[in-house]
Amino acid sequence: xxxxxxLHRLEEIVRELERNDLDLDKALLFFEExxxxxxxxxxxxxxxxxxxxxxxxxxxxxxxxxELSV
Numbered sequence: 001x002x003x004x005x006x007l008h009r010l011e012e013i014v015r016e017l018e019r020n021d022l023d024l025d026k027a028l029l030f031f032e033e034x035x036x037x038x039x040x041x042x043x044x045x046x047x048x049x050x051x052x053x054x055x056x057x058x059x060x061x062x063x064x065x066x067e068l069s070v
Contacts, residue, residue: 001040003041003044003045006037006040006041006044007041009033009037010034010037010038010041013030013031013033013034013037014034016030017030017031017034
């Protein structure tokens with residue numbers, strides 16, 4: 001599942017959870033699914049953030065890749 005698909009599914013889950021007629025068992029299932037998607041999206045963002053941090057633009061406009069100290 002792509003990042004965009006994950007976000008779309010999270011939006012669908014939120015809409016379902018906002019319904020007034022949703023029973024507790026179904027709400028819990030949506031919540032659990034949402035937590036899984038949220039973790040996946042968070043991990044994807046962390047990976048992208050690390051990749052962006054590696055790319056550093058020098059004053060002359062050139063780019064270099066630097067090692068991250070984690």
